[in-house]
Structures are given as structure tokens and as C-alpha cells.
Amino acid sequence: MTIKQIEIIYQNENIVVVNKPAGIIVIPDQRTYENKTLMGILQKQLNQKIWVVHRIDRDTTGVLVFAKTPQAHRDISMQFENSKVRKRYIALASGVVEDDEGSISKPILISGRDVSIDITGKESITNFKVLERFKSYTLAQAIPLTGRRHQIRIHFWSLGHPLAIDGEYGISEPILLSSLKRNYKTKAGENEKPLISRLTLHAAALTLTLPGTNEEKTFESPLPKDFEVALKQLRKYGK
Numbered sequence: 001m002t003i004k005q006i007e008i009i010y011q012n013e014n015i016v017v018v019n020k021p022a023g024i025i026v027i028p029d030q031r032t033y034e035n036k037t038l039m040g041i042l043q044k045q046l047n048q049k050i051w052v053v054h055r056i057d058r059d060t061t062g063v064l065v066f067a068k069t070p071q072a073h074r075d076i077s078m079q080f081e082n083s084k085v086r087k088r089y090i091a092l093a094s095g096v097v098e099d100d101e102g103s104i105s106k107p108i109l110i111s112g113r114d115v116s117i118d119i120t121g122k123e124s125i126t127n128f129k130v131l132e133r134f135k136s137y138t139l140a141q142a143i144p145l146t147g148r149r150h151q152i153r154i155h156f157w158s159l160g161h162p163l164a165i166d167g168e169y170g171i172s173e174p175i176l177l178s179s180l181k182r183n184y185k186t187k188a189g190e191n192e193k194p195l196i197s198r199l200t201l202h203a204a205a206l207t208l209t210l211p212g213t214n215e216e217k218t219f220e221s222p223l224p225k226d227f228e229v230a231l232k233q234l235r236k237y238g239k
Contacts, residue, residue, distance in 0.1 A: 006042050009063065009219050014072035014211040016050060017219045018042065020064045022198050022226075026055040042066065053077055054085075054147065062089075062203030062221040067211070075211035080147060086207040089142040089152055090131075090223060092200035092230070093161040094170055097138040101129040104155040108148040115150045117158055124148045126155040132231075134238040137164050139231065141204075152201060164200040175200075175230050180237035195230040202227055 007019040018038070020026075026038045043050055050066040051073035067073035079085050109121030125145040132139040138161065142152045153169050156162055162170030174194030178184040186192045207218040223231070 004041075006038065006045060009221065010217075011068075012210070014068055015065055015076070016042070016046065016068060017063060017065045017206075019221045020056060020061055020203070022059045022061050022224065025058045026064065027052055038064070039066070054080055056203050057150070057153075057199060057201070059199035060201045060203060061224045061227070063087075063206040063219050064203065065206060065208065065219070069211075072211040076208060079208055083145065084209065086205075087144055087147075087203065088205040089144070090202045090204045090227075091128075091140050091142050091152060091156060092164040092227070093138045093140055093156050094164045095136065095138065095161045096133055097128075097130055097140060097159065097161050099130070101127070103127045104159065106155060106158055108151060108154060110149055115148075115154055117154060122146070122148060124151055124155070126152055128156075132235075134234045137234060137238065153199075165196065166199055177233055177237070180233055182237075195233055196226040198226070200227070200230075 008016060009019055010017040020038060024038050039050065039052060048068065050068055051070065053065060053067055053073060053076040056062065056064060065076065067076055104126045106117045106124060107119060107121035108124040109116050109118035123146060127143040127145065129141045130138055131141055144151050150168070153163055153166055157169035164170070164175060165172060174197035176192055176194055178186070178192055202223055203221065205218055205220045207216060209216050
């Protein structure tokens, strides 16, 4: 995947807030060099060093903040550590979630690359609120009060409602119009294009205190096109 420019939502001398696209990891791993990561691309774009303060998964889209100085990095890291940063996600889950809202409090254990719900894990809390219900899916707002890896994904899985597309905790099959619309026919010789084919999770908003000030600021990111397209068709054919 080639991404030349990252959309910047906000920046000042201390931080830069971006709208992360799908399909790109935040920092290098064993298979990805820095120049192919969000951090590497953004450093080149800004022509300066930046520091990572939090991460979201490769196929999750939305708001992500980086620090531009070691002091800002320390400041924001402390805000995350002390649960002063507030985050709001939009998730499309599989099945119909019955409760209109609720709180999932299940400890998460992280061991290497493995993430599991385990009594020996760290306390993890996700509040959720149902926004819309469809025949086979539920659109929900998720507010993680803690910041564990895969937290929203594994918490929804633990309810029996993994995200609509999630190869690790549910199924990796894309959402197709033919699965929603009766008598759907593809054109001769054409393969059907998925409505959405990636993790159905979006980091919609993040609130923090700007480093060096007492000013609290909220940054928002609208749902990306594939997510909007899927919702439009679900509202039309998936009720």
C-alpha cells in the first residue's frame, strides 16, 4: 500500500494530530520498515522527528496523535497513563446487541503477540452505546476507559458480538451488497466489489490537554468512505 500524504487534523509546536488511513501500521515491526509506517511517512512529510504516544491497529482508521518534542511526549504519555485522555470509537459489530448501553469489564492479558481475556490480566473497561441496529449487525459507540491492545475488539468478542470484520476474533469475510440485497446480480464478467473489507473500527474522537497549557481540546475524524458506504447500504437493505 502506497500512501504519500497523511491528512493532518491539527498541529502546533508540540503535537501533530492525524487522520490515520486503513492498511498502515503506526510503527515498524519485523516485517515493515519505518519508511512504510505511518510514523515514517509523517516524519518525512513534516521533515522532523516525532514521538509515538499511542497506537491503533493497522486497519483501524481515525484520530492519532504524535508528539513533536520529548517534553510533549512525556506530557501526553502521562495523560494516557493517568487515564486523562478520552477516546471515542465507532464499531460495527456482528449480530444484534440487545442492551442499549453497557460496560464491559474484563481483564486482558497480553503475552507476546497473544491477547486474551484472563483473570490474571490487567483491568480493562469499555463502555458502549448502541447507535443503530440492523438485521445482522449493530453500530455502536465504544469508549475505552483503559488502553489495552485489541481492547474493543476482544471485549465485543467476549459479548458474543465480534466486530463485523475481524480476522482475529471473528470472521475476515468482507461485507457484500449481494448478502444484503435480494436478487442482487453482478454484471457479466465482473467480480463484486466489497462494501467494506477491513476491520470495522474507527477512532472517531480524542480529547487531551495540550502540552504546556491547561487547554483541553477534542479532535475528531469523520467515518471513512468505505464505512459510510457499508452503513448506507445496511440502512437501505439490512434493516
